Amino acid sequence: MENKIEHAKRLIEEAIKNYPRVGVACSFGKDSIVTVHLAREVDPNIEVFSIMTQYKPKETFEYLRLMNKKMNLRITVYMVADSVPEALKDGSLKVRLLPTDEFHQRTSEIKTQTGKKIYEINPDECCRLLKVEPAKVAVSNLDAWICGLRNTEGRIRENYQEVENKGGLIKINPILTFTEAEIWRYIATRGIEPHTWYRKGYRSLGCAPCSRAGGELERDGRWKDTSKCGGECGIHTQILK
Ligand code: SF4
Numbered sequence: 001m002e003n004k005i006e007h008a009k010r011l012i013e014e015a016i017k018n019y020p021r022v023g024v025a026c027s028f029g030k031d032s033i034v035t036v037h038l039a040r041e042v043d044p045n046i047e048v049f050s051i052m053t054q055y056k057p058k059e060t061f062e063y064l065r066l067m068n069k070k071m072n073l074r075i076t077v078y079m080v081a082d083s084v085p086e087a088l089k090d091g092s093l094k095v096r097l098l099p100t101d102e103f104h105q106r107t108s109e110i111k112t113q114t115g116k117k118i119y120e121i122n123p124d125e126c127c128r129l130l131k132v133e134p135a136k137v138a139v140s141n142l143d144a145w146i147c148g149l150r151n152t153e154g155r156i157r158e159n160y161q162e163v164e165n166k167g168g169l170i171k172i173n174p175i176l177t178f179t180e181a182e183i184w185r186y187i188a189t190r191g192i193e194p195h196t197w198y199r200k201g202y203r204s205l206g207c208a209p210c211s212r213a214g215g216e217l218e219r220d221g222r223w224k225d226t227s228k229c230g231g232e233c234g235i236h237t238q239i240l241k
Pocket residue numbers: 053055119122123124126127128130131206207208209210233
């Protein structure tokens with residue numbers, strides 16, 4: 001595992017050396033927090049950003065605030081919302097609220113037509129509006145971004161590469177070969193406090209309505225019982241620039 005850690009840090013170092021504007025994405029799951037921890041060991045001032053949605057559990061907002069303080073992340077949060085959720089309110093936190101017009105329009109159309117929530121009827125559209133579009137804003141001023149993707153998380157991530165070029169935006173995946181057990185070992189040995197939902201048996205954390213505990217593969221609990229089960233929100237599969 002020490003070799004993997006050194007390799008991950010080398011990838012981050014090279015990214016910082018090769019690209020003037022680099023940021024680390026953090027969803028505040030176990031893999032993200034390890035990636036941020038590694039990146040900040042390389043450069044304590046590296047930019048950290050997060051895409052949050054109004055459907056994230058309040059425990060994620062609380063954990064974000066806690067870790068932002070504990071690790072002095074100076075994080076910027078991007079979020080499609082009319083106001084900052086109560087659990088995310090913290091004078092020292094930079095939250096960039098993004099326009100909600102299209103989201104309100106789509107949710108109200110779906111409600112009128114079906115009586116249901118957008119994530120029940122069209123999770124891809126919900127993810128596009130709440131995650132992919134804000135991610136485009138977050139990376140718009142970056143040359144490269146560093147993410148916590150891992151090959152063994154689920155079937156779609158098996159073939160991801162450590163360095164990807166998508167439409168000119170470079171993505172670095174420094175912990176790609178870490179196993180789930182290695183992530184937990186890193187967290188334990190560095191004394192990092194994990195998100196509380198892991199104690200409830202969750203293996204991968206997303207928005208509350210679309211995440212379930214358990215699963216054979218880590219991402220099996222994501223969008224469970226839908227055609228999107230174990231899939232992706234689109235941030236890592238679509239062109240962001
Ligand atoms: S994970 Fe679910 S609630 Fe969150 S943006 Fe995607 S569909 Fe919407």
